[in-house]
Amino acid sequence: MAIRLPRTDVVIVGGGWTGLTAAYELAHAGRRCVVLERGQFRHTVPDLQSPAMHDELKYALRYALMMDTARNTLTFRNRPEEIALPMRRLGSFLPGEGLGGAGVHWNGQLWRPLPSDLRIRSHYTDKYGAAFIPEELSIQDWGVTYEELEPHFDFFEKICGTAGKAGNLRGQKQEGGNPFEGQRSDEYPNEPMKQPLATTLFGEAAAREGFNPFPMPSANVTKTYTNPYGAVLHPCTYCGYCERFGCGYYAKADPIICVYDRLKGHENFTLRTQSTVMRVNKAPDGKSATGVTYIGDDGREYEQPADMVLLCAYGLWNVHLLLLSGLGQPYDPATNEGVVGRNYAYQTMASTRVFFNGKHRFNPFMGAGALGMVADDFNGDNFDHASLDFVGGGYIAVTQTNGRPVETTPIPSNTPTWGAAFKNAAREHYNSTLTITMHGSSMTRRANYLDLDPTYTDDLGRPLLRLTFDFPDNDRRMSRHVTAQALRIGRAMGGSLVEQSERASDPYSIVPYQTTHNTGGAVIGTDPKTSAVNRFGQLWDQHNVFVFGACLFPQNIGYNPTGSVMGLAYWTLAAIKSQYLANPRPLMGGSP
Amino acid sequence: MKWTIAALAGCSAAIATMFVAAAQDWQAAPPSAPEARLNNRSAAFLATVERRPDRELYARGRLIAMGGGGQGATGSTCFVCHGPNGGGDSTGAFPRLAELPGWYMYKQLGDYAEGTRPNAIMTPIAKALTAEEREAVSVYFALSGAPGRNQMPQPPADPRRLQWGAALVAVGSAERAIPACVNCHGSGSEGIPPSVPGLAGQNPTYIATQLTLWKTGMRKNDPMNVMGAIAVKMTDEDIQAVADYLGRLPWSSPVSEGVPPTGVPRAQVR
Numbered sequence: 001m002a003i004r005l006p007r008t009d010v011v012i013v014g015g016g017w018t019g020l021t022a023a024y025e026l027a028h029a030g031r032r033c034v035v036l037e038r039g040q041f042r043h044t045v046p047d048l049q050s051p052a053m054h055d056e057l058k059y060a061l062r063y064a065l066m067m068d069t070a071r072n073t074l075t076f077r078n079r080p081e082e083i084a085l086p087m088r089r090l091g092s093f094l095p096g097e098g099l100g101g102a103g104v105h106w107n108g109q110l111w112r113p114l115p116s117d118l119r120i121r122s123h124y125t126d127k128y129g130a131a132f133i134p135e136e137l138s139i140q141d142w143g144v145t146y147e148e149l150e151p152h153f154d155f156f157e158k159i160c161g162t163a164g165k166a167g168n169l170r171g172q173k174q175e176g177g178n179p180f181e182g183q184r185s186d187e188y189p190n191e192p193m194k195q196p197l198a199t200t201l202f203g204e205a206a207a208r209e210g211f212n213p214f215p216m217p218s219a220n221v222t223k224t225y226t227n228p229y230g231a232v233l234h235p236c237t238y239c240g241y242c243e244r245f246g247c248g249y250y251a252k253a254d255p256i257i258c259v260y261d262r263l264k265g266h267e268n269f270t271l272r273t274q275s276t277v278m279r280v281n282k283a284p285d286g287k288s289a290t291g292v293t294y295i296g297d298d299g300r301e302y303e304q305p306a307d308m309v310l311l312c313a314y315g316l317w318n319v320h321l322l323l324l325s326g327l328g329q330p331y332d333p334a335t336n337e338g339v340v341g342r343n344y345a346y347q348t349m350a351s352t353r354v355f356f357n358g359k360h361r362f363n364p365f366m367g368a369g370a371l372g373m374v375a376d377d378f379n380g381d382n383f384d385h386a387s388l389d390f391v392g393g394g395y396i397a398v399t400q401t402n403g404r405p406v407e408t409t410p411i412p413s414n415t416p417t418w419g420a421a422f423k424n425a426a427r428e429h430y431n432s433t434l435t436i437t438m439h440g441s442s443m444t445r446r447a448n449y450l451d452l453d454p455t456y457t458d459d460l461g462r463p464l465l466r467l468t469f470d471f472p473d474n475d476r477r478m479s480r481h482v483t484a485q486a487l488r489i490g491r492a493m494g495g496s497l498v499e500q501s502e503r504a505s506d507p508y509s510i511v512p513y514q515t516t517h518n519t520g521g522a523v524i525g526t527d528p529k530t531s532a533v534n535r536f537g538q539l540w541d542q543h544n545v546f547v548f549g550a551c552l553f554p555q556n557i558g559y560n561p562t563g564s565v566m567g568l569a570y571w572t573l574a575a576i577k578s579q580y581l582a583n584p585r586p587l588m589g590g591s592p
Numbered sequence: 593m594k595w596t597i598a599a600l601a602g603c604s605a606a607i608a609t610m611f612v613a614a615a616q617d618w619q620a621a622p623p624s625a626p627e628a629r630l631n632n633r634s635a636a637f638l639a640t641v642e643r644r645p646d647r648e649l650y651a652r653g654r655l656i657a658m659g660g661g662g663q664g665a666t667g668s669t670c671f672v673c674h675g676p677n678g679g680g681d682s683t684g685a686f687p688r689l690a691e692l693p694g695w696y697m698y699k700q701l702g703d704y705a706e707g708t709r710p711n712a713i714m715t716p717i718a719k720a721l722t723a724e725e726r727e728a729v730s731v732y733f734a735l736s737g738a739p740g741r742n743q744m745p746q747p748p749a750d751p752r753r754l755q756w757g758a759a760l761v762a763v764g765s766a767e768r769a770i771p772a773c774v775n776c777h778g779s780g781s782e783g784i785p786p787s788v789p790g791l792a793g794q795n796p797t798y799i800a801t802q803l804t805l806w807k808t809g810m811r812k813n814d815p816m817n818v819m820g821a822i823a824v825k826m827t828d829e830d831i832q833a834v835a836d837y838l839g840r841l842p843w844s845s846p847v848s849e850g851v852p853p854t855g856v857p858r859a860q861v862r
């Protein structure tokens with residue numbers, strides 16, 4: 001029998017960006033919040049301090065900060081006809097675990113969506129006609145607009161002390177920023193990062209080729225900065241240990257330093273780590289949730305009653321919990337009915353290597369997660385699609401994130417992978433090679449979805465989440481087109497060899513790392529037939545359950561997700577504070 | 593001696609170095625320590641300011657350190673204040689210069705001259721030196737081996753304070769959001785060339801003074817103000833604690849003596 005705990009106002013599943021932020025906002029709105037995090041307690045001091053943190057083998061290759069697949073994982077297959085097998089090692093994506101979640105080991109590339117991304121079906125229909133959208137795609141509008149989310153994007157950028165340059169300030173185009181972005185109400189809080197040689201050369205070549213390059217918006221902070229919650233961030237030292245590592249310098253915005261440190265000790269805030277939520281409990285009439293059941297750090301089962309349940313467990317695991325708890329109708333691709341698990345999408349990545357054979361010295365070890373120059377000319381609908389046969393696009397960038405010894409061996413593809421020739425090539429190319437990345441959108445289709453696996457269970461006996469995914473042809477066509485532009489810039493850079501080194505594999509492989517940008521499965525929208533939650537992230541049938549994270553994305557944009565995830569989070573929290581707390585009920589249209 | 597022969601033959605210093613290294617004969621007396629370090633790759637990396645240091649630059653630096661250079665305004669040697677070999681001075685006012693990274697030291701001299709690190713004594717001295725002289729004297733001190741530990745007599749320190757200092761240096765403080773000093777100053781606080789100075793064995797009074805100068809905004813020469821951001825989070829007790837601890841830490845040289853001399857052709861990778 002579960003041990004029944006005293007009731008709380010709000011129970012929050014997960015202690016990452018979304019969970020801690022929800023706790024901060026609602027604790028300050030006078031609600032008692034309990035955050036349940038399945039992983040360990042950890043903190044910048046002492047757990048993320050270097051030199052211990054600068055252990056590439058432990059953190060980058062053995063994933064010390066991430067989810068333990070021996071206990072939690074999912075099963076995977078490319079197509080519904082196949083039998084899914086468990087992902088026994090991390091690969092394609094690297095979910096978080098422990099205080100701060102994936103926000104501890106992220107890169108900090110902090111983007112907003114394009115206004116047209118959020119109304120994709122209407123936008124393409126208005127501009128190119130309804131017939132333009134390939135039939136296989138189940139893409140849809142978000143039901144919430146860029147204008148509605150803008151103040152929330154802005155606020156999160158300030159929470160992170162984001163370093164960047166505006167391209168569109170209240171409708172005025174700004175020199176040096178992204179000319180395609182939506183209107184911003186304010187400039188970035190900090191100046192862009194200092195660009196090294198490789199990204200500078202890319203920017204120059206891109207400009208010569210007619211692109212509009214600008215510095216990547218970065219949550220690696222460029223000067224001493226105090227965020228709106230009062231957290232003090234320090235300038236980044238360009239140490240090259242962002243992605244897959246925690247930042248020991250207080251320089252990469254993460255949920256521990258930006259949110260938790262300013263929340264800990266608050267009378268309305270309780271954190272319980274090593275506490276895995278098993279399911280959300282439903283009231284007998286099914287019309288609301290009564291709280292959650294979890295396994296605590298002592299291995300015992302607890303019931304935490306609560307007036308509200310917030311799912312902040314990361315997109316994939318939010319969908320898992322919804323399915324396990326019988327909340328919302330599971331999606332069935334055969335009938336195309338149901339909403340939970342529907343419209344899973346990913347990110348379509350490709351890259352191009354440019355070798356300079358010693359002509360330049362890039363010093364790649366001098367890096368930061370979001371240090372780079374970007375051309376956004378082929379993202380979203382920033383370019384004319386009329387003569388093209390696909391929806392979407394991607395940004396083209398050179399980032400200098402690291403030059404760590406184990407992972408950094410840029411060698412031409414015809415080099416042997418061992419022996420003297422390998423070593424000589426590794427030495428020759430290490431310091432004079434750069435990679436152009438294409439970071440592309442991912443559209444949804446009927447056959448890509450999430451459900452419960454019929455065979456495999458996790459360490460607590462629950463069916464694993466099952467992922468069925470392959471890239472839609474639309475996205476392969478998009479990738480080829482945008483990559484051709486990246487190649488054009490690569491050639492203009494004057495390298496001795498330009499090589500296409502990776503591309504969305506056919507079929508999608510869950511083994512090589514691509515991105516931890518898993519989206520969809522509990523999408524936001526205005527129609528209960530095609531969305532799991534309403535436009536405030538609230539379940540249609542259980543009004544006291546709110547869903548956060550990238551599972552809300554109806555399809556994936558060409559950018560990294562966290563800016564959009566947090567824009568939506570603050571939007572939902574604003575609606576909860578202004579409309580829901582005083583009068584708990586299903587929220588209708590309108591703005592908070 | 594082979595040095596002289598090579599020099600007489602009109603070879604450049606670099607070629608001479610190679611020649612000697614290749615023909616090293618263990619019977620012959622080794623060159624004096626700092627000069628020998630010109631052949632040590634890690635020492636040369638520590639010392640490099642703008643260009644790879646050579647004997648000429650080193651000799652020029654030594655001359656300036658001895659008062660023979662262009663520092664007419666002071667007319668005194670650096671050793672008068674900074675101790676023999678630049679090892680520091682017991683008053684604690686004068687920091688150890690030996691084995692500071694060449695680039696860091698060069699930058700400090702520029703900062704004294706330009707006023708971002710104003711100091712009544714060092715500013716006129718630095719102003720009297722040309723950029724080339726600053727480079728040379730920095731190379732000289734970077735190549736000078738530091739004494740094994742701070743040899744100045746240390747007053748007894750409160751063990752609990754030392755322990756707190758050690759914790760701040762190695763771990764930092766979650767309460768005050770201070771990152772560990774070893775993050776940037778190296779696991780043994782030996783410094784990370786070219787831009788981060790060593791702290792181990794530096795004089796406690798000097799360390800405490802610098803942290804206080806940052807805290808009060810007097811020293812503002814760190815380009816990104818990382819030290820200013822850290823120092824303002826430290827209490828006076830924190831500052832005293834790290835200073836006491838670091839001053840007692842044995843100096844671990846950033847130079848690895850075991851590295852093969854440069855000039856020996858790199859072994860072909862097989």
Ligand SMILES: Cc1cc2nc3c(=O)[nH]c(=O)nc-3n(C[C@H](O)[C@H](O)[C@H](O)COP(=O)(O)OP(=O)(O)OC[C@H]3O[C@@H](n4cnc5c(N)ncnc54)[C@H](O)[C@@H]3O)c2cc1C
Nearest residue numbers: 014016017018038097101102103107108109277516560562
């Ligand atoms: C290597 C890497 C690089 C990235 N780089 C970028 C980038 O540059 N830009 C960008 O925009 N995004 C990036 N991301 C994505 C970004 O990290 C995520 O979008 C963001 O952290 C998601 O926040 P979240 O709160 O939704 O989930 P998380 O941060 O994953 O937090 C969820 C938490 O819930 C916990 N949890 C899960 N299930 C349960 C349960 N049943 N009970 C209790 N607790 C549970 C988990 O342990 C976890 O701590 C990156 C991600 C990775 C992994």
